[in-house]
Amino acid sequence: SxxxxxxxxxxxxxxxxxxxxxxxxxxxxxxxxxxxxxxxxxxxxxxxxxxxxxxxxxxxxxxxxxxxxxxxxxxxxxxxxxxxxxxxxxxxxxxxxxxxxxFPSELTIKLRRSVIYVHSVSGMDQIILETYRNVYGHGNRNVKAAIFFNYDRKKKTLRKLEINGITSIPEVCRAECSTSIESLLSVGKKL
Incomplete structure (x- = not known):
């Protein structure tokens, strides 16, 4: 027992x-x-x-x-x-x-098990989604390509972003997405 x-x-x-x-x-x-x-x-x-x-x-x-x-x-x-x-x-x-x-069903298979990074566009109703998917490069080497999506929170629409006509960026190019904030802390003026 x-x-x-x-x-x-x-x-x-x-x-x-x-x-x-x-x-x-x-x-x-x-x-x-x-x-x-x-x-x-x-x-x-x-x-x-x-x-x-x-x-x-x-x-x-x-x-x-x-x-x-x-x-x-x-x-x-x-x-x-x-x-x-x-x-x-x-x-x-x-x-x-x-x-x-x-995500649309045609993207679901491509993005399976991919990590998705979320970036907010400050002061706007936009969210940038960053992910990487496997593509085959030279000599059948497995290369990761960066893909970016824009989600409009007001319109509830998702669209793939093209950067200067490039639909995906090889990871070896070090694509990076970030948002900028003028200050981490708003300091009030004291007289």
Whole structure:
């Protein structure tokens, strides 16, 4: 006979909340932000926010999950920013905006198991998606090519970007996509 018992019941699992530890450079304070709820239909038995990545979209925290067919994103609009004394955020489900970018079926096979990097265009409703796919180069060598897509959040459209007429850039050319922010911290003037 064994004295080991399963400590985690199904009730306890539903009450479990995952958190993001955030540090505000301006106020020099830590706080906890609860991750957004994910419908049970999208979770399997191994589902965890460890499978997600963090990014910044429009100056807001974003959680990103990639599948073969789409990129799912939750963007955090901090409505409780004025409450700077609290270590635990009072954020709710309303603070998270969910976005799903679905790839056309002809791209799904080409992008299977490819990592997709997300870049926000600050102040605009544009998101740049960067990925690499295998192409055959000289002598049947496997070469990775960079591919960029533009997603318009208002129009909900996805289109492949061509850079100076080039539809894909070999990885050996070191293609890189990044966004520029004038300052990491807005410093208020004191008189």
């Amino acid at each position: 064994s004295d080991i018992e399963n400590v985690e019941s199904s009730d306890e699992k539903e009450d479990y909340t995952e958190w993001i530890m955030a540090f505000d450079i301006g106020s020099e304070k830590f706080r906890m932000i609860p991750v957004p709820p994910v419908p049970k239909s999208e979770q399997d038995e191994y589902f965890s926010f460890n499978e997600f990545s963090l990014s910044v979209v429009d100056g807001c925290l974003a959680i990103i999950r990639q599948t073969d067919r789409k990129v799912k994103m939750w963007i955090f609009r901090d409505h409780s920013k004025e409450n700077e004394t609290s270590i635990t955020s009072t954020s709710s489900e309303k603070d998270w905006t969910r976005l799903s970018i679905k």
